[in-house]
Amino acid sequence: xxxxxxxxxxxxxxxxxxxxxRCSPRSGDLSVYWYQQSLDQGLQFLxxxxxxxxxxxxxxxxxxxxxxxxxxxxxxxxxxxxxxxSALYFCASSAKTxxxxxxxxxxxxxxLTVL
Amino acid sequence: xDSVTQMEGPVTLSEEAFLTINCTYTATGYPSLFWYVxxxxxxxxxxxxxxxxxxxGSNKGFEATYRKETTSFHLxxxxxxxxxxxxxxxALSDLDTGRRALTFGSGTRLQVQP
Numbered sequence: 064x065x066x067x068x069x070x071x072x073x074x075x076x077x078x079x080x081x082x083x084x085r086c087s088p089r090s091g092d093l094s095v096y097w098y099q100q101s102l103d104q105g106l107q108f109l110x111x112x113x114x115x116x117x118x119x120x121x122x123x124x125x126x127x128x129x130x131x132x133x134x135x136x137x138x139x140x141x142x143x144x145x146x147x148x149s150a151l152y153f154c155a156s157s158a159k160t161x162x163x164x165x166x167x168x169x170x171x172x173x174x175l176t177v178l
Numbered sequence: 179x180d181s182v183t184q185m186e187g188p189v190t191l192s193e194e195a196f197l198t199i200n201c202t203y204t205a206t207g208y209p210s211l212f213w214y215v216x217x218x219x220x221x222x223x224x225x226x227x228x229x230x231x232x233x234x235g236s237n238k239g240f241e242a243t244y245r246k247e248t249t250s251f252h253l254x255x256x257x258x259x260x261x262x263x264x265x266x267x268x269a270l271s272d273l274d275t276g277r278r279a280l281t282f283g284s285g286t287r288l289q290v291q292p
Contacts, residue, residue, distance in 0.1 A: 065221060096279055105284035106222075106267065119279050153221055165210050165229075165271045167280060169221030 066090065069154050069170035077178055081142040084173045088135055088156030094118070095137040096157070096167060097129055101150040112137055144177045151175075180205045182268050184283035191258055191290050199253040199286045201242075201268035209270040211235075211244050211251040212280065216265040225253075225266070258290045 066089035076082055088095050097109040099122075108121035112131035123129075126144075131137045141148060151174050155167040185200040203209065210229040214222040226235035231246035240255045251268060268283040 065223065067221070098282075106282040108279045108281065111279050121279065155221075165212055165227055165280065166224045167222070169223065171219070171221050 065168040065170065067154060067156050067168050067170035069152075069173050071173055072171065073174050073176075075176045075178065076144060078144055078146060080144050080177075081140065082144065082175065084139040084141070084152055084154075084175075086137045086139070086154030086156075086170060088137070088154070089168050092156035092168070093135065094157045095131055095135070096155045097123075097137070097139050098153040098155065099150045100153060100172070104150075106153075109139070141175070144175075146177050149175055149177045180209065180270060180272070180281045182270055182281055182283035184266075184268050184286050187265075187285070187287040189286060189288050191288070193260055193290055193292050194257045195290075197253070197255040197258045197262075197288065199266055199268075199288070201251045201253065201283060203249050203251065203268070203270050205249075205270055205272065207272045209272050211242070212269040212271070213240070213242055213251070213253050214267040214269060214282070216267065216285070218264070222267060258288070260290045260292050263288055263290045 068087040070085045093114045096111045099107045109123040111119040129139045151172045153172045155169045181204045212227045213225040215225045216222045226237040228235040228244035234243045242253045265285045267285045269280040271280045
């Protein structure tokens with residue numbers, strides 16, 4: 064158990080809809096990362112938050128947005144969903160202290176299926 | 179930008195066989211290099227890492243050496259077990275920048291048969 068909790072584990076929805084994925088990082092971790100894992104694109108970095116502020120942006124579509132709340136949990140919002148958005152979305156956390164060692168702690172993922 | 183290239187899978191081996199999974203990288207700075215493993219139905223977890231040239235990371239019988247001259251970080255294990263069946267990801271991170279997000283390779287699936 065990594066200590067990172069993601070909900071829901073599975074989600075099935077239709078094209079054009081909007082969903083919200085939730086992540087609770089390890090206790091004390093200040094950074095949250097979102098990754099998308101699909102069969103054709105591999106593991107793609109979407110966005111990083113540190114202590115409530117956006118720190119880095121990767122290949123995140125404009126239809127997607129995220130935020131980190133004062134209690135450090137994070138939400139990834141996906142809107143106007145398309146079939147190609149079907150993927151496993153991982154949240155990871157890091158930085159229990161100020162020193163980043165490169166170790167990310169991953170949740171088990173939220174599997175999104177768009178029909 | 180930074181990138182990581184891994185050998186295509188799946189790799190299928192018999193138990194106790196020798197394993198090599200190739201990984202090469204492209205980076206502008208001096209990255210740290212990592213191997214992560216993903217067991218079925220689970221998230222990724224760190225397997226080993228190396229932070230500078232010629233460093234060797236090791237864990238659970240797996241090893242990888244940071245080769246700056248060949249920009250490589252190949253994963254090896256002398257004798258694989260069925261329990262090693264998983265997807266292995268090579269990754270890099272430039273720890274000197276504030277970005278700190280890892281760039282992953284596409285992953286290599288390992289299947290070990292008894």
